[in-house]
Amino acid sequence: MITKDTLEKLAKKLMFEMNDDEYKTLEDEFKIILKQMDFIDNIKDIDDVEAMTYPFDLELDDSNMREDIPCNEISFDDMVINVKDYEDNRVKVPKVVE
């Protein structure tokens, strides 16, 4: 059984807040989700199956591996397009050590 307390802890780990109405919706949704997850539990022959992480075995041969040569270099002007603030060639970011 999922509790609001558990959901709040998860939201905090994810670095956002939710209001009471949103938690109520989420709690209701979790009841349905956990019921649906039971369909996964119902499958019997699952323990020896290797979990699939990509649609098919990727062909990681030479054609997929490029030479280790720098590419996609981004100019300073391009780099600072989304930057809030910078000085000379340095980006100003919020203070991380108090």
Place this chain on the structure above:
Amino acid sequence: MTDKLIDDMRLALDKKEVTSGELFNEAILKAKKYQNDYNSFVTILDKKEEVQSETILSGIPYALKDNISTKGLLTTASSNILKDYIPLYDATVYEKLKKAGAVLMGKTVLDELAMGGTGTTGHTGIVRNPWNKERMIGGSSAGSAAAVALGIVPFAIGSDTGDSIRKPAGYGGVVGYKPTYGRVSRYGLFAFASSLDHVGVFARSVRDVSYVMDIIKGHDDKDMTSLPDDNIKYSDVLDRDIRGKKLFYIKEALENYSGSTEFEEIINNFKDTLEKCKKLGIEVEEVSFRKDLLEAMYPSYMCISCAEATSNNSNLTGIPFGTRIEGKNVDDIMMKTRTNGFSELIKRRFVLGSYILQKENQDKLFLNAGRVRRLIVNEMNKLFETYDGLIMPNAPSIAPFFDDASDRLSDEYLILGNHLVIGNFGGYPSITIPSGFVKGMPVSINITGRVKEDDFVLNMANKIEEVLGYKGQVSTNE
């Protein structure tokens, strides 16, 4: 003219009956005219890119989903957290289209961060269905589907993680194609769930899809999951003989749980389509699929996609980029930025993803979902030893009214409402084509083939499209 097929536009351009500038202007005028009612676009361009090229697509206007990077041009993923984000580089799909001379005219609305199936959660508002404004077009590639259905552009690019191209294509009465995983580079696509994400195409005919695929497919050094090119020109093989080919459909997915007449009419439309396929010399057989796997399909998709999305989007903090809200320290900035930047739906999906990834749940949920995925793909691959493809109704209903559907999870479970995810689990090429109307709204069928057999799926779809008679269809509501 922009509501015509690519061949018609190509001919008019080559005969100098129209210029690419005129086509671009027509597309943006139509886009602006329909924007209030349908809201297909986040950005409508006001200036045409000038690229000299001689391909089938040169001078032809098109739209890109707004989760595909365009250097120097706003790309928001329809999320407040990226509402001012300007990419630093071009996605490969955009670069290839630009090089081919295709003319970008706008960036289309999606469900926020591509995580939704309704077209209602983008930060600039809901997208409406061109056949009926009271109904949704579906998502997440909502604006791309609507722009093609409205005749604004002959083709548009979308992305598909669970059904995000094929579902809105079906609701909008246009063709939607999700190629084999790796056939089109994902470089520059904002990642939702990397093991399921595909870039694909909307158009008004299978031939037009093939023209676009011929340009955008191929190996890309910048995407290490990219496949070697198959060196097949799809538009050249659309008329190959398909007599004697074998398709199957899944018996369990066609069961009518609710007894709805709409569902019944959709099934009847599907059966009519099967009869037409048989007249083409295609063999069609009903096949039974393990029901326990079909029932576990959607929950497994939720586990995999939400978990991957939670991880992929953890970079949206407002620190390196994004709409930062200032605070007293870094934690406070991130907390405020993410609280204000994400809609409620996205937060709910991230909480679910995080729950699935918690140490105590990982094996039971995340890994078991991956195991179910493998079992489903194994079953499909076994069937593909006997059959050349899967044919199914695209969806169990016509496009829902806005009041009737939401992104809240429902305990009503319809296999037919979720079968398209099989295409993402196995990376199979999968196409949706219009097959008729129910209650005045378009309905469609879907064809899914073996991995790497994009040429066959397009060939088969083209032949079936010819006998269905909805090629080139645009909404008649406008």
